[in-house]
Every structure is written in structure tokens, then in C-alpha cells.
Amino acid sequence: MKVLIAGTGFAGQGHADAFRAAGADVVGIVGRTPHVVQDVAAKMGILFAGCDWQEALDACKPDIVSIATPGGAHYAPIKQAIAFGCHVFCDKPMTDDSATAIELNALAQAKGIKTAYAASFRYAPSVLHAKRLVAAGAIGEPTEVECISHFNLEREIPFGWSHRKKDGGGRLNNNFTHTLSIVASVVGEKILNIIGEVRDDLGRAPIVEGVHNFATRRDFIPKDLNDPALKWGISDVEWSYTVMAQLESPLAEKPVSVLFKHGGLVPRFHDDHIVFYGTKGAIYVKGHYGSGQLSHYGDDKTWRDLPLPADIAAAVPDVAGETEQCWHTLARLFVRDIRGEATEPYPTFAEGSQYQQIIDLIRKNDNWTDVSGLA
Known part of the structure; x- marks a missing residue:
């Protein structure tokens, strides 16, 4: 082939x-x-x-x-x-x-x-583990999910495709797509409702020649950002977002509520994480894409770290890097x-098309209700 x-x-x-x-x-x-x-x-x-x-x-x-x-x-x-x-x-x-x-x-x-x-981060080993546990009733009926991440990206990263909407940039395109896919894979693929807002808190980035590989773009951050000869490109995409969704789940009578909160430019205090809550417990997975340690909160009212099942561990591709494994x-x-x-x-492409439509809806930023005149 x-x-x-x-x-x-x-x-x-x-x-x-x-x-x-x-x-x-x-x-x-x-x-x-x-x-x-x-x-x-x-x-x-x-x-x-x-x-x-x-x-x-x-x-x-x-x-x-x-x-x-x-x-x-x-x-x-x-x-x-x-x-x-x-x-x-x-x-x-x-x-x-x-x-x-x-x-x-x-x-x-x-x-x-x-x-x-x-x-493809839905294939991270701990996400596959969480999916198995939720399907087996480890948290009862799923009720809500939270996906929290703060990347603290350098504001000085050279201007490129990630800063431009027409090039597919923005944090919704390059972060939310993964977390939405993760949540859908675990609790249910049918997305019922969506609401959200975005914010561009970057504004501009230095223009630097020679950047080719996305993975090495930090190597090109200018030494002197006050150099008067330095040129700047204007960002037109979001660097932070807050999205709420409701997903239909075959494991629950009511829609599952989901919070997606991402700050691309702000520091984290606690670990990035994804948590699946249910009527009888919860599953916490460390990491912005759920690739870290999985912990379960069950009948004993205690959080316990669970080892990765042997069959899931054995199926992990033998390559370096979580992205590459997925x-x-x-x-x-x-x-x-x-x-x-x-x-x-x-x-x-059915999911890809759906996700792109959802991103366009969120980017409209028209979900606000003006309450400034309320008594």
C-alpha cells in the first residue's frame, strides 16, 4: 500500500x-x-x-x-x-x-x-484506560467532564501559521480538537449543544526568517525584542478559550456537561488535567491530553492511582513521544x-467537518448576554 x-x-x-x-x-x-x-x-x-x-x-x-x-x-x-x-x-x-x-x-x-x-490523542494510553473504566461503570453514570490546561507559551515565538486564521492557527484548531475528541471517545460521540468564547491576548509576534519545523520554533526567538529593525506580525486568532458542551452518552440518562478551559499564554499552578465525574465516582487523568497518571475515586471515598492494564501497555507503539504514539x-x-x-x-472527515463547524460557531463570540442594565 x-x-x-x-x-x-x-x-x-x-x-x-x-x-x-x-x-x-x-x-x-x-x-x-x-x-x-x-x-x-x-x-x-x-x-x-x-x-x-x-x-x-x-x-x-x-x-x-x-x-x-x-x-x-x-x-x-x-x-x-x-x-x-x-x-x-x-x-x-x-x-x-x-x-x-x-x-x-x-x-x-x-x-x-x-x-x-x-x-488522535484519544489514543493516549490513560485515555483508553479511562474509556474502559467508564464503560465498565467505574463512575456510575457519567455526569460531567472538565478539561483544564494552561500552556504558558512564549509570547516571543516567531510569527507563523499558528498566529493566522487563514493558515489554520489558533488554540481551538490545535488544542480543542484533541480534547473534544478525547471526551467524545470516552462518554459518547454525539455532541448536542455548544457555547463558548475566545480571546486573543497575544496581539503580535516577531517575524523571523528560517523557521521551518514547528517543533524547533523556540530556537528562533529573537535575542533582542527591542531591536528597532525587528518586524512584527499581527495575530488574528484566539490564544485562550472557554467552551461548555453537552454530549449525549449511551451510559447516562441525561446529557453529560463538559467544560473546556484553555489558556495558551498563562502559567499553570496545578497540573493540567481531564476529569470524568459520575454518579458513583470520578476518574482523574493528569496532563492536558490525558496522557499521565490515572486516578480513581470510588466507593471508599479515596483517590487511588491505578496501573495501566497490561494489554493497553503492550499495545502502545514503541516510539518516543505521545503525539507520535497516537x-x-x-x-x-x-x-x-x-x-x-x-x-x-x-x-x-465526518468528525473533522463537525469540529470545524463547532470552532466557527465558538469564534463568533456572540454568546454573551448583556446584564449591565439589570437592577
Whole structure:
């Protein structure tokens, strides 16, 4: 099964490793800059390297394309790949707005191709453990969930795609997509209601040449931010958000209430965490994407750390990095499904399109009720 990769940075190289581990053949990689894509292809042993996506499709004739570029660069290559008849694995966000996400989902369904949407931290081992426990009744009926994270990102990180809406930037696209997917995987996939607000508390960021790999962008923070020659780019996306949702759960009579609270630029005091509450207990998972220690509060009214079940531990891909492990799991499921093997459901463009519509609704910031005139 042949795979063509779009993107040469952290995600592109991570996707390539994931598909190779799943038993596929990575036959080509495409990037914006000739010398960069040539260097990455040589380093990874990928035979085809180029900067023209249509040319790569024609030359490589892939069964699968893997889209690992920023979200604003997803629409055109995905549309071309669908027309070519390729199955599509796409990192989050699906696109930079709901209209294009809806269109691509419809095109994929009409073409009969398979799609995967990599809001993939739902495959973190402790999240899988939490899902098993909740399904087994460890907290009774789920009632509410809270997802709290504070990243304290450096305000001086060089201006790039993460600062621009048209490029798929913003914390909703790049944080909320994961936490929403995590919660849905544990308590129920049907999202009933949503309300939220966003805030851009960054404003601007320094423009620096030479930044290519998202994972190394901190290395380019300017030494002197007061340099009069330094140029600045203006952010037009959110760096903090507060979202409330209601999800239908097959495990509960009433909708489950969910709070998503994220501050991209503020420091944390206590650990980032995800907590699932129920009528008979609770499950706490450390970490903003639930990849840390899991603790259970049960009948004895005590929090107890639980070990990861042996079968879940054994299935964790043998690669460094939580992000990479989750990519490997999703790529493995995707390849098995394409081959016609039995596999569990995984996120597709249906979820990607839905999440993009939800993000657009939240970004309208029109949920406020003016109470300033109340007695």
C-alpha cells in the first residue's frame, strides 16, 4: 500500500514513520522548499521528493495520502487527492473554516474513499484506560467532564501559521480538537449543544526568517525584542478559550456537561488535567491530553492511582513521544480498515467537518448576554 506525504516538518516526518510502522510503503514526500524536501527525503529514505502536489500524485500513484501541513494548506491537496481516488489521512484542523471542511467531507463520501482525521490523542494510553473504566461503570453514570490546561507559551515565538486564521492557527484548531475528541471517545460521540468564547491576548509576534519545523520554533526567538529593525506580525486568532458542551452518552440518562478551559499564554499552578465525574465516582487523568497518571475515586471515598492494564501497555507503539504514539495507532487502524480487516471506529472527515463547524460557531463570540442594565 503506497503512501504520499504532504509536509516535511515534524508532522510530515511523524506521519511517514507511522505509516511505515503500519506496514505501508512511503513512496513520496512533497514540501514547499526544494532543498528542504530533498534533505528530508534523503534522511528518511523516501525515493520521490518534490514541490508540486499534482505531479507527485501522477508520479507516485499513491493509495493513501497523508496531509501533514498547517490547516490552511489542507483544502487544495485534499481535493486533488480525492479526485485522484486516494484515501486521505489528515492532521487537525481539517481546514481553516467550516465551509471547506463540509465540502471535502461530502466529496470524500461521494467518491467512496476512506478518511481519517488525526484528532488522535484519544489514543493516549490513560485515555483508553479511562474509556474502559467508564464503560465498565467505574463512575456510575457519567455526569460531567472538565478539561483544564494552561500552556504558558512564549509570547516571543516567531510569527507563523499558528498566529493566522487563514493558515489554520489558533488554540481551538490545535488544542480543542484533541480534547473534544478525547471526551467524545470516552462518554459518547454525539455532541448536542455548544457555547463558548475566545480571546486573543497575544496581539503580535516577531517575524523571523528560517523557521521551518514547528517543533524547533523556540530556537528562533529573537535575542533582542527591542531591536528597532525587528518586524512584527499581527495575530488574528484566539490564544485562550472557554467552551461548555453537552454530549449525549449511551451510559447516562441525561446529557453529560463538559467544560473546556484553555489558556495558551498563562502559567499553570496545578497540573493540567481531564476529569470524568459520575454518579458513583470520578476518574482523574493528569496532563492536558490525558496522557499521565490515572486516578480513581470510588466507593471508599479515596483517590487511588491505578496501573495501566497490561494489554493497553503492550499495545502502545514503541516510539518516543505521545503525539507520535497516537499517530501510529490511528495510522495502524486506518491501514487495517483500508485492507478490509476488522477494526474499531476511528475519527474521519465526518468528525473533522463537525469540529470545524463547532470552532466557527465558538469564534463568533456572540454568546454573551448583556446584564449591565439589570437592577
